[in-house]
Amino acid sequence: MVATMTNPLRVGLRQERVIAPQCLVIFGASGDLTHRKLVPALFELFKQRRLPSEFALLGCARRPWSDEEFRGKMAEALASTIQDDPQAWEQFVGKLFYEPVDLQQSKDVVRLGTRLEKIDQQCATRGNRTFYLSVSPKFYGSGCRSLAEAGLLKDPKRSRVVIEKPFGRDYGSAQALNQVVQACGQENQIFRIDHYLGKETVQNIMVLRFANTIFEPIWNRNYISSVQITAAETVGVEERAGYYESAGALRDMVQNHLTQMLAITAMEPPGRFDPEAIRNEKAKVLQAARLADELEPWNCCIRGQYGPGGSAESPLAGYRHEPGVDPNSTTETYVAMKLFIDNWRWQGVPFYVRTGKRLAKRTSEVVLTFREAPVHLFDAATGGPTANQLILRIQPDEGAEFRFEVKSPGSGMRSRPIDMEFSYDESFGEPSDEGYVRLLADAMLSDPTLFTRSDEVEAAWRLYTPLLELIEDSPWQLPVHPYESRTWGPAAADALLAKDGLLWRRP
Amino acid sequence: MSPQLTLQTPLELAPAEVPHYLEQLWSPEQQGSTGTGANTFCLLIWQPAWAEQQLIRSGRLPGPVTGQQSASLIAAGRQAVLDGDLPRSTPPLDGAVVKAVADFEGQASAEDLRGQYIDPALSALMPRRLITLAPTIDAAQPLETLVAAYCPLPEEGGGTTACGDVVVLRGGHGALREGLSILDPLLPESMPAWVWWNGCIDEAPELMQRLNSAPRRLIIDTALGDPHQCLELLSSCVVSGQAVNDLNWLRLRSWRETLAMVFDPPQRRDALSHITRVDIDVEGHHPAQGLLLAAWIADRLGWTLLSTDTIEDGTTAQFKRSDGTEVTFQLMAVSTGQPNVHAGQMVGLRLIAEPENKQGVCVILCAESGGCMRLEGGGMANLDLHEEVVPVQHDTPEMDVARLLGGGHDSTNPLLAAAAPLAARLLG
Numbered sequence: 001m002v003a004t005m006t007n008p009l010r011v012g013l014r015q016e017r018v019i020a021p022q023c024l025v026i027f028g029a030s031g032d033l034t035h036r037k038l039v040p041a042l043f044e045l046f047k048q049r050r051l052p053s054e055f056a057l058l059g060c061a062r063r064p065w066s067d068e069e070f071r072g073k074m075a076e077a078l079a080s081t082i083q084d085d086p087q088a089w090e091q092f093v094g095k096l097f098y099e100p101v102d103l104q105q106s107k108d109v110v111r112l113g114t115r116l117e118k119i120d121q122q123c124a125t126r127g128n129r130t131f132y133l134s135v136s137p138k139f140y141g142s143g144c145r146s147l148a149e150a151g152l153l154k155d156p157k158r159s160r161v162v163i164e165k166p167f168g169r170d171y172g173s174a175q176a177l178n179q180v181v182q183a184c185g186q187e188n189q190i191f192r193i194d195h196y197l198g199k200e201t202v203q204n205i206m207v208l209r210f211a212n213t214i215f216e217p218i219w220n221r222n223y224i225s226s227v228q229i230t231a232a233e234t235v236g237v238e239e240r241a242g243y244y245e246s247a248g249a250l251r252d253m254v255q256n257h258l259t260q261m262l263a264i265t266a267m268e269p270p271g272r273f274d275p276e277a278i279r280n281e282k283a284k285v286l287q288a289a290r291l292a293d294e295l296e297p298w299n300c301c302i303r304g305q306y307g308p309g310g311s312a313e314s315p316l317a318g319y320r321h322e323p324g325v326d327p328n329s330t331t332e333t334y335v336a337m338k339l340f341i342d343n344w345r346w347q348g349v350p351f352y353v354r355t356g357k358r359l360a361k362r363t364s365e366v367v368l369t370f371r372e373a374p375v376h377l378f379d380a381a382t383g384g385p386t387a388n389q390l391i392l393r394i395q396p397d398e399g400a401e402f403r404f405e406v407k408s409p410g411s412g413m414r415s416r417p418i419d420m421e422f423s424y425d426e427s428f429g430e431p432s433d434e435g436y437v438r439l440l441a442d443a444m445l446s447d448p449t450l451f452t453r454s455d456e457v458e459a460a461w462r463l464y465t466p467l468l469e470l471i472e473d474s475p476w477q478l479p480v481h482p483y484e485s486r487t488w489g490p491a492a493a494d495a496l497l498a499k500d501g502l503l504w505r506r507p
Numbered sequence: 508m509s510p511q512l513t514l515q516t517p518l519e520l521a522p523a524e525v526p527h528y529l530e531q532l533w534s535p536e537q538q539g540s541t542g543t544g545a546n547t548f549c550l551l552i553w554q555p556a557w558a559e560q561q562l563i564r565s566g567r568l569p570g571p572v573t574g575q576q577s578a579s580l581i582a583a584g585r586q587a588v589l590d591g592d593l594p595r596s597t598p599p600l601d602g603a604v605v606k607a608v609a610d611f612e613g614q615a616s617a618e619d620l621r622g623q624y625i626d627p628a629l630s631a632l633m634p635r636r637l638i639t640l641a642p643t644i645d646a647a648q649p650l651e652t653l654v655a656a657y658c659p660l661p662e663e664g665g666g667t668t669a670c671g672d673v674v675v676l677r678g679g680h681g682a683l684r685e686g687l688s689i690l691d692p693l694l695p696e697s698m699p700a701w702v703w704w705n706g707c708i709d710e711a712p713e714l715m716q717r718l719n720s721a722p723r724r725l726i727i728d729t730a731l732g733d734p735h736q737c738l739e740l741l742s743s744c745v746v747s748g749q750a751v752n753d754l755n756w757l758r759l760r761s762w763r764e765t766l767a768m769v770f771d772p773p774q775r776r777d778a779l780s781h782i783t784r785v786d787i788d789v790e791g792h793h794p795a796q797g798l799l800l801a802a803w804i805a806d807r808l809g810w811t812l813l814s815t816d817t818i819e820d821g822t823t824a825q826f827k828r829s830d831g832t833e834v835t836f837q838l839m840a841v842s843t844g845q846p847n848v849h850a851g852q853m854v855g856l857r858l859i860a861e862p863e864n865k866q867g868v869c870v871i872l873c874a875e876s877g878g879c880m881r882l883e884g885g886g887m888a889n890l891d892l893h894e895e896v897v898p899v900q901h902d903t904p905e906m907d908v909a910r911l912l913g914g915g916h917d918s919t920n921p922l923l924a925a926a927a928p929l930a931a932r933l934l935g
Binding site: 011012013018021052054121124425426428430 | 910
């Protein structure tokens with residue numbers, strides 16, 4: 001019974017809030033996300049007994065599948081997961097249903113309403129529904145409208161809509177989409193998903209800051225000299241060229257994931273742990289954020305695109321040679337930029353943000369660099385004293401690290417830096433849930449804390465508007481610097497920090 | 508939030524008329540005037556509230572009778588422990604308190620609003636039907652059947668008004684038994700039905716058996732009633748496959764969580780394979796909760812029960828680990844100055860592990876409300892000591908029940924299902 005890898009006393013001890021009986025309706029159920037992320041996340045929730053017995057999942061898409069066909073497809077896609085617990089799957093699969101629905105056809109949506117009533121009768125799901133729009137972004141607005149017109153969103157307590165990213169392409173389109181969805185339901189019914197917020201370590205930033213008294217007093221311009229936020233990937237564009245070509249790293253990563261990390265790192269403490277209080281603070285800090293040089297954005301932003309790389313044995317193709325990519329593409333696969341936040345806490349502290357594909361290492365982290373000691377009393381073993389750093393590792397090797405100076409052993413009084421480490425693996429020893437497990441559960445619990453509110457989304461788009469306009473109107477002013485695959489990006493990105501006498505941290 | 512009264516004055520009807528009346532109330536023609544009948548669940552509550560009734564009768568508590576566990580009720584119970592010369596460690600709403608207060612003089616009367624007071628935690632779930640069986644201390648009281656429609660107040664999350672109804676059957680034991688015939692038609696098979704036995708488990712076994720037929724989901728509290736019968740009932744439900752929930756088990760959650768937390772760091776887990784002794788202290792002479800915790804530990808660590816014995820103030824047992832080594836278990840009743848409302852709540856846990864060629868490990872968990880001197884004493888200086896304080900839960904039974912109903916399961920929690928039969932065997 002006692003295994004070295006799992007804590008036998010931990011098994012089955014989930015103490016999270018319980019999800020009320022309900023039907024989850026997934027539009028786009030024949031798509032990738034449903035079988036890769038959503039159904040596995042729901043199956044995980046089921047195994048953890050966090051789904052009530054009165055639960056149903058209704059898959060909807062245009063394909064004319066039956067319940068049985070849908071169940072078969074899901075079983076096929078989850079085969080390796082099911083192997084571990086076939087009995088649980090047997091129980092779970094009975095909760096899956098399917099209805100062919102084209103959200104653009106009103107008769108289909110009316111039929112959907114009837115089917116949902118039947119499911120309410122059959123599964124006692126109490127008319128409580130979560131609609132998940134896992135469809136092409138161009139259908140978000142019309143999808144919401146169809147649901148509202150069919151009366152499926154009229155009860156704000158018992159109906160909610162989850163919308164995947166990207167929420168708009170720029171400030172204007174995000175504003176327009178917000179107007180449409182807000183006309184269909186109340187803001188607290190709309191759950192704009194950003195799966196980065198489902199990560200345990202991103203949420204831990206809030207706990208670290210607001211559950212401890214030692215960090216908050218120094219979490220400001222008086223003690224922190226700069227902040228770096230990195231999300232580096234080793235993979236290339238893979239099968240997403242169609243989408244990526246029109247999005248690029250700025251829209252795909254920076255506007256949502258990195259901006260959310262920035263908001264959580266820089267926000268003021270909320271008055272209480274309440275969705276609106278937290279989202280108010282996040283929106284406020286984003287409204288106070290700006291590009292370091294809004295008039296001449298090319299001074300504070302670097303774009304890059306990966307070229308070929310790898311080794312002779314396993315060469316890696318450059319972005320322009322990837323399938324589905326325009327051979328003359330100027331889409332950026334790397335972005336680095338410098339931001340400021342104009343408020344009392346952060347005035348003058350630069351926030352450096354970078355993300356890229358095909359970088360040297362897969363890592364996401366937030367690094368807070370503290371000001372140097374005012375007087376250097378000791379010689380440093382490494383040449384000069386190293387500034388204290390707090391490194392919050394989002395992935396992989398989730399945890400935190402605090403770097404500070406200690407006396408180097410020996411008769412002299414030389415200092416050297418050491419790291420004090422906290423690792424999720426070492427302290428808890430269990431892998432954390434996939435982000436979708438947390439976010440799906442929260443949406444079904446009607447808890448919007450980890451979802452982005454309309455004003456947050458708009459503030460995030462507004463922040464990058466000067467860049468988007470520049471890329472649109474005069475792209476030559478923001479050229480795409482090539483970089484070799486599996487390196488740390490273009491040299492110009494290093495120069496961006498070098499101007500301030502800084503270096504990117506090499507994780 | 509304080510409990511809410513039903514909005515409609517209850518209507519007294521002859522028992523036979525109740526099913527027909529409710530059928531009419533929710534018929535499609537009537538729905539315009541009463542709102543929509545919620546398609547949720549039914550909850551049947553056995554609500555004797557003996558302590559409250561007796562304390563009100565004896566003038567020690569102002570009415571009305573509500574069936575809710577209020578602070579004033581608990582305070583009146585504590586005073587009755589003193590006035591009745593009961594041991595200080597007697598829980599304030601214990602059966603012994605009821606017996607003692609029954610001997611106090613007094614004939615005060617008060618309105619009986621049991622079943623009409625709905626805790627917001629429950630009403631927020633929009634139950635379709637709440638049926639309360641309210642036995643009176645006057646055993647000869649004839650049956651009264653009250654019916655009222657109920658709609659959640661806007662601040663409870665009305666939205667589209669989905670209403671429910673409350674049915675109260677009130678009277679002496681005999682009269683209530685007569686009224687049971689109307690229950691089956693009131694619990695439609697299409698809706699999940701829960702039975703909350705909010706009283707001593709052994710006080711009316713026939714009635715309980717009558718109410719508690721599968722697929723109804725049972726909610727009991729193994730801190731109420733004879734420990735043997737409590738654990739036997741729990742165990743038999745598990746064996747028969749009936750969904751059962753135990754509020755006493757639910758109150759153990761912070762103990763299970765804290766103990767698991769101690770062994771979260773992988774480097775400590777090896778100690779779990781080398782446990783040689785487990786000691787548990789509980790408040791007073793009701794071992795059910797302590798035994799459930801011991802049974803959970805034993806099940807999770809794959810131990811088999813070798814023998815069990817009753818000693819003065821406790822229970823001992825020997826387990827065998829999977830490597831054949833024996834583990835000694837002892838549960839002791841300890842007195843506390845300010846006893847918990849629930850009998851036999853956990854006071855402390857000590858777990859000793861003795862790995863070969865390594866330093867031994869001692870884990871002590873102690874309730875934040877009490878002391879663990881017995882467990883902290885004696886010969887542990889050479890062990891690697893981990894001590895944790897376990898927070899005390901302050902949730903009312905209604906909140907715990909609402910938590911169960913909110914995410915209702917039609918099967919027993921697997922951890923409880925594994926622990927309950929072993930706990931029953933531990934008691935012998």
